[in-house]
Amino acid sequence: MLHLISVIGLLAVAQQALAFPSMAQDFKSQSHSHKSKRVNGIAPGFDADAQRIDVSGDHAFLPPGHGDLRGPCPGLNALANHNYLPHDGVATIDQFVQATNQVFGMGVDLAAFLSTYGAVISGDLTSWSIGGPPGGSLLPGLLSQPQGISGSHNKYETDGSPTRGDLYQYGNDFLVQLSQFKALYEKQSGDNANYDLDVLTQFRAERIAQSKAEDPYFFSAPFAGVAVQPAAYTFIYRFMANKSAEYPEGILNQEVLKSFFSITGDDGNLQYTPGNERIPDNWYKRAIGDEYTIPYYSTDLNVAALQHPEFLEIGGNTGTTNSFVGVDPSNVTGGVYNSKNLLQGNNLACFGFQAGIQAAPDLLKGLVSNVTGAVNKLTGSLDLSGLGCPVLEGIDESQFSQFPGYTKLNSDGSY
Ligand code: HEM
Ligand SMILES: *[C@@H]1O[C@H](CO)[C@@H](O)[C@H](O)[C@H]1NC(C)=O
Numbered sequence: 001m002l003h004l005i006s007v008i009g010l011l012a013v014a015q016q017a018l019a020f021p022s023m024a025q026d027f028k029s030q031s032h033s034h035k036s037k038r039v040n041g042i043a044p045g046f047d048a049d050a051q052r053i054d055v056s057g058d059h060a061f062l063p064p065g066h067g068d069l070r071g072p073c074p075g076l077n078a079l080a081n082h083n084y085l086p087h088d089g090v091a092t093i094d095q096f097v098q099a100t101n102q103v104f105g106m107g108v109d110l111a112a113f114l115s116t117y118g119a120v121i122s123g124d125l126t127s128w129s130i131g132g133p134p135g136g137s138l139l140p141g142l143l144s145q146p147q148g149i150s151g152s153h154n155k156y157e158t159d160g161s162p163t164r165g166d167l168y169q170y171g172n173d174f175l176v177q178l179s180q181f182k183a184l185y186e187k188q189s190g191d192n193a194n195y196d197l198d199v200l201t202q203f204r205a206e207r208i209a210q211s212k213a214e215d216p217y218f219f220s221a222p223f224a225g226v227a228v229q230p231a232a233y234t235f236i237y238r239f240m241a242n243k244s245a246e247y248p249e250g251i252l253n254q255e256v257l258k259s260f261f262s263i264t265g266d267d268g269n270l271q272y273t274p275g276n277e278r279i280p281d282n283w284y285k286r287a288i289g290d291e292y293t294i295p296y297y298s299t300d301l302n303v304a305a306l307q308h309p310e311f312l313e314i315g316g317n318t319g320t321t322n323s324f325v326g327v328d329p330s331n332v333t334g335g336v337y338n339s340k341n342l343l344q345g346n347n348l349a350c351f352g353f354q355a356g357i358q359a360a361p362d363l364l365k366g367l368v369s370n371v372t373g374a375v376n377k378l379t380g381s382l383d384l385s386g387l388g389c390p391v392l393e394g395i396d397e398s399q400f401s402q403f404p405g406y407t408k409l410n411s412d413g414s415y
């Protein structure tokens with residue numbers, strides 16, 4: 001509780017820091033001194049037997065074979081490679097919730113929404129592929145073939161990811177770009193390496209700047225950009241770090257990072273093998289009772305956005321590099337959120353997740369016959385009760401028509 005209070009105090013200080021740039025530097029050093037402290041007020045503890053992840057027998061690493069689907073998410077690829085998810089890469093909502101909770105300690109609230117969103121936007125309403133289209137005959141109620149999360153650009157998958165390239169820059173959004181992995185990898189070195197949230201937040205700022213500077217079609221959508229893009233960074237430390245009695249929140253060293261990102265070889269000779277994401281031997285997940293929930297994620301979102309106000313931006317480049325235009329969140333949300341109140345309470349997380357629901361009807365036209373039914377399913381899976389969110393009645397996406405990275409995309413995922 002004490003820690004929770006100190007974070008709230010920190011947020012208040014930081015809001016002033018944004019209003020008064022001379023204070024920004026003070027805030028940075030203050031936030032740094034808090035880096036070893038907990039943001040959610042729970043001491044995680046450590047129980048080796050409960051936290052060690054079995055990678056033997058049925059759960060031994062088995063790389064994908066012919067017809068097995070893998071995609072942009074290293075966590076889900078690793079789960080399939082160890083048979084915690086079906087090895088073909090297609091699973092039901094319940095299987096995703098169970099596996100991400102059991103192996104990584106993802107909160108059931110977060111897992112339920114992310115998995116249901118996958119099923120509704122990228123799947124057949126019940127199951128979905130962690131890579132490309134699973135094929136098979138079209139199920140009743142669907143109007144087109146599900147594309148899996150590899151084909152979910154701007155809906156789920158987003159520009160400015162850690163290691164995966166921007167779709168229009170590289171022609172795919174699911175393979176590791178070695179240059180991006182190296183940029184992260186080289187931020188730490190040797191035995192003391194730890195890719196913690198400070199390192200990842202800095203990397204995230206650099207990746208966003210890089211996308212603006214190199215991808216004429218860079219686009220950041222309300223859900224994919226505000227709720228998913230930050231998760232792609234915080235998940236690296238929160239889920240991949242190896243927990244121990246000495247470091248209950250975990251240390252993410254170079255070997256473990258490489259293993260989860262399907263990278264082998266020594267520093268000067270890093271190699272990427274698509275789809276071979278692997279859970280290391282003798283690796284320990286998050287403590288039981290210390291799951292990474294939506295409220296926990298919300299505090300991570302705020303801490304990062306306070307350090308980098310550009311993390312609050314939605315919008316994109318207008319067809320040339322370095323042409324970023326931001327859209328006022330107030331315009332998008334009918335005045336419910338604005339650039340100032342997004343930093344208050346849990347508003348940033350509220351906006352990101354609520355936008356996922358509010359944008360869904362548009363995305364679902366042409367995908368499912370019963371749009372209302374699909375949206376109801378999504379709404380029913382989202383528990384924001386711990387966040388104290390304002391009510392968002394709808395979102396206005398009319399301003400996005402100025403962004404080619406938004407308009408290029410067809411409803412079936414082709415471009
Ligand atoms: C059901 C739960 C999950 C869903 C639906 C999901 C979905 C996704 C999607 C759609 C992306 C692409 C986002 C982007 O473009 O950046 C992604 C990326 C990512 N996911 Fe997951 N994920 C889930 C669980 C996990 C878990 C348990 C981990 C644990 C390590 C994880 C780690 C990551 C990371 C690190 C990335 C960024 C990859 C990169 O660009 O370097 N995810 N995930
Ligand atoms: C995780 O940490 C424990 C305790 O320090 C250590 O014994 C184990 O080898 C580590 N696992 C990995 C994969 O680094």
Ligand SMILES: *[C@@H]1O[C@H](CO)[C@@H](O)[C@H](O)[C@H]1NC(C)=O
Nearest residue numbers: 330331332333334396398399
């Ligand atoms: C957002 O701005 C556009 C263009 O100025 C305008 O047409 C639209 O009505 C605005 N939407 C809201 C909700 O303010």
Ligand SMILES: *[C@@H]1O[C@H](CO)[C@@H](O)[C@H](O)[C@H]1NC(C)=O
Nearest residue numbers: 369370371372373374376377
């Ligand atoms: C659509 O789904 C809703 C349940 O969410 C149901 O009440 C409604 O009858 C369905 N409509 C059709 C045409 O099947």
